[in-house]
Amino acid sequence: MKRLLVLMAIASALYSSEIQKDYFFQVAAGAATMSVQQNDIKGSITLGSQPDKNAAQINVGIGYNYTSELFATLEAERQFYDDVTINNLLVSANKRIYKNFYIGGVVAKSYIKLTKSHINSNLTDSRGSEWGYGFHIGYEKAYSKDMTLFVQYRYLKAAHKTMLEPQTLPVKGELIRDSHSAFLVGVRF
Amino acid sequence: MKKKIYIIATVAVTLFLSACSGGGGTSEGGGANQITITTCSTPSTGTITCGSGTIPNNYTCIESGDTLVKVDSNTTVQIVQNPNSKMVCIDSGSAYLLR
Numbered sequence: 001m002k003r004l005l006v007l008m009a010i011a012s013a014l015y016s017s018e019i020q021k022d023y024f025f026q027v028a029a030g031a032a033t034m035s036v037q038q039n040d041i042k043g044s045i046t047l048g049s050q051p052d053k054n055a056a057q058i059n060v061g062i063g064y065n066y067t068s069e070l071f072a073t074l075e076a077e078r079q080f081y082d083d084v085t086i087n088n089l090l091v092s093a094n095k096r097i098y099k100n101f102y103i104g105g106v107v108a109k110s111y112i113k114l115t116k117s118h119i120n121s122n123l124t125d126s127r128g129s130e131w132g133y134g135f136h137i138g139y140e141k142a143y144s145k146d147m148t149l150f151v152q153y154r155y156l157k158a159a160h161k162t163m164l165e166p167q168t169l170p171v172k173g174e175l176i177r178d179s180h181s182a183f184l185v186g187v188r189f
Numbered sequence: 190m191k192k193k194i195y196i197i198a199t200v201a202v203t204l205f206l207s208a209c210s211g212g213g214g215t216s217e218g219g220g221a222n223q224i225t226i227t228t229c230s231t232p233s234t235g236t237i238t239c240g241s242g243t244i245p246n247n248y249t250c251i252e253s254g255d256t257l258v259k260v261d262s263n264t265t266v267q268i269v270q271n272p273n274s275k276m277v278c279i280d281s282g283s284a285y286l287l288r
Contacts, residue, residue, distance in 0.1 A: 040262070048256035048287065114215050119256040120287045122220035128213050160214065166287055167219035171258050 028059040028152070028186020032079045034086075035179045043171035045164055047118040051175060052082035059184055061090075069096045073104075077182075083116040084177070088156065092136065100140050108132040110158035110180075118175070119164055132158025132180075140188070148188040156180045221256070221287040224249065229267055229278035242273025249286065251275040256287040 036051040061075030071094050079086040088111070094104030114126040138152035157179045164173040226249045236243040239250035248269065251257070257277065259266070264282025268275070277286070 044259035044262055044264070046257035048254045112215060114217070117217045119217055119258075120221045120254065121217050123215070124218035125214070125216040128215040130213075163214060163216035163218075165216060165218045166221055166223070166256075166258055166285075168223065169258055169260060169285060171260055 022065050024063045024065070024148075024188045026059070026061040026063055026073065026075065026150075026186055026188045028061075028150070028184040030057055030059070030182055030184035030186075031055070032057045032180055032182040034079075034081070034177050034181075037176045037178060039174050039176065041172040041174060043169075043173075045119060045166075045171060045173040048120050049083075049116070049118050051118060051177070052084075055079040055081040055086075057182060057184070059186065063188065070094065071096075071102075079180070079182070083114065083118065084160075085113045085115060086160075086180070087111040087113075088132070088158075088180075090156075094136075094138075101137070102140065103137045104135065106132075106134045106136055106154065106156060108134070108156055108158060110156070110160065112160045112177070114162065119166055121166060124165075125163075128160060128162075130158045130160055132156050134180075143187075146189055150184075150186055150188060152182075152184045152186075154180075154182045154184065156182070224255075224286040224288055226266065226277055226279050226284045226286060229280050231278075239276055240274035242271065244269075244274050244276045248276035248278045251277050251286065252288060254288075257284065258287060259284045 032055045034053050057079040059075055059077035061073050063071055063073040065071045073092045075090045077088045088108045090106050090108040092104040092106045094102050096102045110132045111129045114123045134156035136152050136154035138150050140148050140150040142148050160177040162175040227247050231247040233245035233247040235246050237246045260283040264284050265280040266277050266284050268277045
């Protein structure tokens, strides 16, 4: 018992010495939705299966408080759709505006990986990336001195284009996965 | 110590996402099983099994998940659905199923 208390004291001291108010980690999870548009370029394609528009997502990040009002984050997140996986690397600049609310601008590099075809064909080019931009608005609540809970809505526009080109047929279409909305619940520490 | 953690975390995240690289767009293309759709004007000479029922053989059976491709935008097809089966034939133009 005594040894356990000593270990806890040491761990607490190490933890306390490592935490600086300026820096924080962030872990979050939530749900995302995506807008998908299909365009026919030549001929007409009726998809065999519809694109998935809803996903679960996870998010990790690090942040820095410049002042009590301004902070920045670097985040990585993954969204799990049935037919694609989207990974976003995001940088945001944020301002605490009113009580515990904050808003922020976001720039992102968004990566897509196709996992399923909608026209029963091979995925001839399954990976792509696009730049994106958007904003988020959130609410944070201090749970303890070193821990803050937050909820956040984010809108990100990053247009991923997937060409639909059935082999041997003179037909062409495209799927555009355009805007992404995400609702996150997480903790900063 | 703290800075090291952040540097490591940043590098790890960057490497993780770099592994997902592949610039620009994506595409779905080759390898589909292409099925020619029959024309509606072809006289029926019998029936074929489709779904849990049978259909006239001047129609092509549509299975769940089939992709319908019209080669020209002007192509017109007839799609008939009943409780047991779903079928298609071409009125004009050219069309295929990808299965």
